Amino acid sequence: MRHDFSLPEEDEESLNALGIPWETIRDGGNQWLLLHEMPFREGFNHRTGSVAVQIPPSYPTAGLDMAYFFPHLARLDGKTIGQTQCKQPIDGKQWQRWSRHYSWVPGVHSVSTHVVLIHRWLEAATN
Incomplete structure (x- = not known):
């Protein structure tokens, strides 16, 4: 796994605790955290895959x-998942962007809280 840049120690510890492979890369002038072999809920066309999170330079x-x-x-039932139309090239592949936003609070939010939110977005998408 590549580690082109470091994350804060607490983030790296929480990522290691997930028990899935992860890496940090630089691509297209951006920094990315890639989570691999991420489990997806029932109801999606894939049971596992990769999730990318853009890491701003001032994170x-x-x-x-x-x-x-x-x-x-x-979704396996054919229903549309909202705000997922855009594609983003990352690391030579076309990734599906899920446009989801929230109010970031430094010192409260982190990579680990973002991963929790990703799981919530996945759950909401199948309800």
Whole structure:
């Protein structure tokens, strides 16, 4: 796994505790955290995949938002998942952007809280 840049120690510890492979890369002038072999809920066309999170240069002061999925997720029942139309090139692949936003609070929010929110977005998308 590549580690082109470091995250705060607490973030790296929480990522290691997830028990899935992760890496940090630089691509297209941006910094990305890639979470691999991420489990997805029942109701999606894939049971596992990768999730990318863009890490701003001034993180953790600057906030995280959105998530990018590879392969692209769809509901098995054919219903549309809102705000997922855009594609983002990352690391030579076209990732599906989930446009999700919230108010970032430095010192409260982190990579680990963002991962919790990603799981909530996945749950909401199948309800």
